[in-house]
Amino acid sequence: MTESTAPMPPSPANGRRRRGVFWPLVLIGVGLVALLANYGFITGLSIVSILALWPVLLILLGIDIAFARRWPVPTLAAEVAIIAGALLLAVTEPNVLGLTAFNFGSSSSCRDPQSSLSVPRGSLQGYTLSINGGAARYHVTGGASGAVEATADYDELCLTVRDSSGSRGDIRLTQGGTRIGSGNDITVKLANDLPVSLTVNAGAGEFDLDLHDVKVTDARMNIGASSTTLVLPHPTGDVSIRADGGASSLVIEIPSDVEARISLNGGLVSMSTTNARTTKSGNTVDTAGYATAKDRVTVTVTGGATSVAVR
């Protein structure tokens, strides 16, 4: 940031003394907020709202480069004020902040984004659905009268349907448009009675997947820095769910009529359970009847720094 060697006022010694204040300030601010959040003084803070503050780093860097040499003290004061303001914003208005996808080019898959989309059943006997989302608050549930119904707060949804004439559909739901922020809710409803193979590719976002009433054959979730709640489906046969996560928090709810095993693979993954029907041994949580059940769900979580809570 502040090179101490350039022969500009104030003195190089001054520049050297100031160096190293910018990043420590950011770290102190972020650490402080995380600490307050973990002690329960701050609620509602999400990873998305913190990540959405990344442009503040550019602003701070710019101020530092432009003004720190001439006016070191006022610049420092301004930086402290900006960091405090940004963190205050994240704490008090977490829902206003969202990550924006700036669509700079023509995206071939999403030329005409909509706020409401649906796929009729037609002759579908089952389908594969992939949801490719950025940072939004997603709610995925059953109860659709068609095959798939999706609504968003803004015109940002795109649908690619391949092979819908046959009995097997290949449906892709993609977020396009300009804004995919956490202040935005996207609801996706799936038919309860059509078997679905589900893939969710998520960036930083909040995903609320209630699959209990949905006939899921298998599911694959690639989740980035997101917080995800997953209610397991009522299975027919052996249903496999794979979740690959970055730095994410995953809450898995096992309904009382579902037998399930949740196992962890690698990384800094930690798991805890408060579900009375489950026992935890090592990296695996099993419900009492899992071993003998014919219809069961097997969840494998592979992750970077993922924390898994089983309820």
Add this chain to the structure above:
Amino acid sequence: MIDPAAIERRRNAVGILLVAVGAVFLLGNLGLFRGLDWKYIWPLAVIALGVYLIAQRTRR
């Protein structure tokens, strides 16, 4: 010999540009540009920058 004043001006310009870019993205994340299509905005911004640079050079 490099003019120190020119270096300072350049630092200022880079700093202010960073502040402006950061401000645009922050306002975007606050939802201010909802409905704007950036694929039409950025070419306009490039054109505006070109016009500005030509105007500056012809003034000198």
